Amino acid sequence: xxxxxxxxxxxxxxxxxxxxxxxxxxxxxxxxxxxxxxxxxxxxxxxxxxxxxxxxxxxxxxxxxxxxxxxxxxxxxxxxxxxxxxxxxxxxxxxxxxxxxxxxxxxxxxxxxxxxxxxxxxxxxxxxxxxxxxxxxxxxxxxxxxxxxxxxxxxxxxxxxxxxxxxxxxxxxxxxxxxxxxxxxxxxxxxxxxxxxxxxxxxxxxxxxxxxxxxxxxxxxxxxxxxxxxxxxxxxxxxxxxxxxxxxxxxxxxxxxxxxxxxxxxxxxxxxxxxxxxxxxxx
Numbered sequence: 001x002x003x004x005x006x007x008x009x010x011x012x013x014x015x016x017x018x019x020x021x022x023x024x025x026x027x028x029x030x031x032x033x034x035x036x037x038x039x040x041x042x043x044x045x046x047x048x049x050x051x052x053x054x055x056x057x058x059x060x061x062x063x064x065x066x067x068x069x070x071x072x073x074x075x076x077x078x079x080x081x082x083x084x085x086x087x088x089x090x091x092x093x094x095x096x097x098x099x100x101x102x103x104x105x106x107x108x109x110x111x112x113x114x115x116x117x118x119x120x121x122x123x124x125x126x127x128x129x130x131x132x133x134x135x136x137x138x139x140x141x142x143x144x145x146x147x148x149x150x151x152x153x154x155x156x157x158x159x160x161x162x163x164x165x166x167x168x169x170x171x172x173x174x175x176x177x178x179x180x181x182x183x184x185x186x187x188x189x190x191x192x193x194x195x196x197x198x199x200x201x202x203x204x205x206x207x208x209x210x211x212x213x214x215x216x217x218x219x220x221x222x223x224x225x226x227x228x229x230x231x232x233x234x235x236x237x238x239x240x241x242x243x244x245x246x247x248x249x250x251x252x253x254x255x256x257x258x259x260x261x262x263x264x265x266x267x268x269x270x271x272x273x274x275x276x277x278x279x280x281x282x283x
Contacts, residue, residue, distance in 0.1 A: 003068055005030055005219030007059060015058070018047050022055050022186070027219055033072035038064050038074055084239040102237045110233040110245035117231070118252070126212045126228040127256040134182040138164045139172055139201055142194030143240065151186075151250065157272040158258050158265050165200075172200035181208035188214045190234050190241055193221055214249055216241075 005027065012023040022045045026033055037176055042049045056067035076125045090097050130136050136159055140148040152164040158283060165175020179185065185204035189197045205211060205225055213226035216234050234241035234247050258265055 004059060004067075006217055009218040009223070011058065018051050019055050019058065022047055022051060027224075030071060030219065033068055038068070038151060061204075080239045083160045087238060090237075099237070101167065105139065106236050107242055107244040110242055111248050113233045114231075114245045114248055122228050122230060123253060123256050126230065126253060126261065127260050129184050129210050129212060129227065130186070130253075130257055131261055133161065133184040135161050135163050135179070136184045136186055136189075137176055137179055137204065137209075138162065138186050139176075139197050139204070140188040141172060141196040141200075142189075142192075144190060144194075144246065147188050147243075147250065150247075155250075155254055157269045158254055158261065159270055173203050176200055176207075178202050179204050179207050179209050183207075183209045184212060185209045186212045186214075186231050187222075187226075188242075188246065189217045189220060190232075190246070191220070195267050198222060214246065 008023050009027060012020055012027070015023055022042075025041070025045045032044075038043070038052050039049055042052050045051075053064045056064040059067060061067040087099065090102075138148050138151050138155075140151075148164045151162065156162045163175070165172055176185070183204075185201055187197060187201045189201075201211060201213075201222055205222070210227045211222070211225060212228045213220075213223060214229070214230050214232065215223060216232060217223065217230065218231070230249055230253070232245040234243065234245065236242035258269075
C-alpha cells in the first residue's frame with residue numbers, strides 16, 4: 001500500500017482537478033479505500049464513480065477493485081502477535097542463526113537504501129534550518145520516543161538550542177507551547193504513526209514553525225506539510241519496524257550540522273565532553 005501511496009503523492013500535482021480531489025482524499029485517509037465502497041468514496045469526494053476508475057488506471061491498475069484489494073491487504077497485514085509467532089516458527093524450522101542472518105540482512109538493506117537514495121541537498125537544507133533556528137523542538141513519541149533521549153544526549157552537543165519536551169516528562173503539545181515562526185520542529189514518526197507526534201507537529205505548524213520530518217513514506221501523515229522530508233525504510237522480519245536506518249539518518253544529519261557550523265560548535269562539544277568526563281564517564 002505504501003508504494004501505491006508514494007506514487008499517488010508524486011503524481012498528484014499533475015492530475016486534473018477532479019482526480020486531484022480524489023487523490024488528496026485517499027492520501028488523507030487511505031484506510032477509507034479498503035472500508036468504503038467506490039460509490040460512497042466518490043460521493044465523499046464530490047466526483048462520479050468513473051473518476052475513481054480513471055485514478056486507479058492512472059496508478060497502473062486494470063480496475064478499481066484491484067486497486068482496492070491493495071488497501072484491503074494492507075489492513076489485513078499480520079498483527080505484531082502474528083509476526084512474533086512467525087519468528088518462533090522460523091526459528092524452529094530454519095534455526096536461530098538463519099533468523100539472525102535474515103535480521104542482519106534486512107537492517108543492512110535498510111541502511112543501504114537510505115544512503116543510495118539520500119538527497120544531500122535536502123540534508124543540507126535541514127541542517128541549515130536547524131543551525132539558524134531560534135529553537136529546535138524534537139517530536140518523537142510511541143515506538144521512537146527513545147530517539148528523543150538519544151538526540152538530547154548527542155544532538156545537544158552540536159545544537160545547544162535543541163529542546164526535547166518528551167524527555168522532560170511534558171506532554172508534547174504542552175512542551176511546544178512557546179514554539180513560533182523562528183523555530184523548527186524535528187519530527188520522527190513511522191508506521192504505526194503515533195497520534196501524539198502528529199498532533200504535536202500539527203500544533204507546531206499552526207504556530208508557523210518550519211518542519212523537518214524523518215519518516216518512512218511520502219504518504220505519511222503531514223508529509224506534504226514538511227519543509228524537508230527525509231525517508232528511511234523500516235522493513236524487518238521481526239514483529240516491529242527496524243530503526244537501524246533511522247539512527248543512520250540522525251547521525252548523518254548531526255554530521256552535516258557540525259560540518260556546516262562555525263567554530264562555536266567545536267567549543268560547545270568540547271565543553272560538553274569535559275563536563276561528561278567529570279560527571280558521567282568512568283576514569
